[in-house]
Amino acid sequence: MFAMIFSAAIHTPAASVYTNYAAAARNERHIAPAFVAAGIIAAGMPVLAGLIAILTTARYGIDTGLSGYRNLTTLASEISPVVGGVALAAVLAAVISSGGPILLSSATMFVRDWLPFTRRYDSARRLRAYQVTTVVYAIVAALAAWVVATRTTISILDLLLFGFAMVVPPAIAVGYVIYWPRTTERGAYWGMAVGYGAGLVWFALIKLALAFGFSAPEDASALHRLLVYCLTVDGEGIDPSYVTTFVPLVAIPLVSRLTIDTSGDREQFYAMLDGTLPVDREPA
Structure with a gap:
């Protein structure tokens, strides 16, 4: 399992190579060669991920109990500074992209x-x-x-990963707008706002819990133990990306059901989206 997590962490950045190369093309003629070049570069990611996973498992075993980007890159650096540097660069590139x-x-x-x-x-x-x-x-x-x-004492890598988690609410809102016509403007707005707020609060609670040594006594209630686990598990707490994902997933449809979109642009938008109304033509 540890090796699989590490492989996923290193392999994930390969997915963004295609879009980055295609977006950098000067014109449409360069898009196909850009995709081919991106594929060649991305093909090396699974090989690197497999190599790191094999070496990590061989040296540390599968019961180390460690997780997280920081620990993974540290272990990779201990195995090989070169491989560890490439691994850290891949993780940072996935976030900075x-x-x-x-x-x-x-x-x-x-x-x-x-x-x-x-x-x-x-x-x-x-x-x-x-x-x-x-x-x-x-x-x-x-x-x-x-x-x-x-x-x-906050790690820059932690903030980068947190910034990556904060990209999720608008992405979910866009998905709802495109695939669920019942989505309202207020639903998308408050879904993103609540997602951002919940993510910020959760990130702050994790840092405070770790800084002050938040723990549960032996006679603590189940709720208290659950809160301690969520904020301190593996010395990092549960990633805020889970919060910024699930909160908008629930908030957007809930608010949309309770509100009505009065902008008048809904029909025009979905007509252009399904192709019945050309984008360059105004409605009659």
């Missing part, structure tokens, strides 16, 4: 939603606003990472 789209989309939303005066800009000035906002976002993120690394 989401940073670029998040940064660009956040800058776009900030300019469009919070800087209304930019609506009067032409395309060149608006592009400049996007670029400046992106640079500011990047500088703030770099300063935050520096403060966390030098002034706190």
Whole structure:
């Protein structure tokens, strides 16, 4: 089981290689060669994962009781610094690969939603606003990472994995909007908001529980023991990604059932989605 978990941790980044290479193509003619090149690169991931799993199992056995990205990469580094470095790079690449789209989309939303005066800009000035906002976002993120690394005991890797977990609520909301027409704007909004809030609270509770040595006495109730287990299992607690996944899954349909979408764009959106209304044509 330990070897399988490690193999999955290293093999997962291969899935993002295809989309990253295809998105970087200059035009449609380059997409097919990009997919082929990405496939060749991704083909090495299962080999690396299998090698690490075999070596790890041979040295430490299958009953080590260790889990988590930090322990896995540490064990890989002890086996071979080269293989361990590649493993750590693969894990970080899987997380950081989401940073670029998040940064660009956040800058776009900030300019469009919070800087209304930019609506009067032409395309060149608006592009400049996007670029400046992106640079500011990047500088703030770099300063935050520096403060966390030098002034706190929180691992940067923990924050990166937490950031990856925070991508889940909007992805679930998009899935609901596309595949469940009953989804309302309020349902998607509050599903994402509650998912973000629950993830932040859970992450903070884990850090507080580990920092203050939260534990259950012998006569503790079953609920108390369950809470201790969820916040301290394997010295890391249950990953916030579970919270940011299940909370929106429940909140979005629940709120959608209780609200009505009055925007008037629902029919047009789903008509364009199923192809009955061309995207470049306005409804009559």
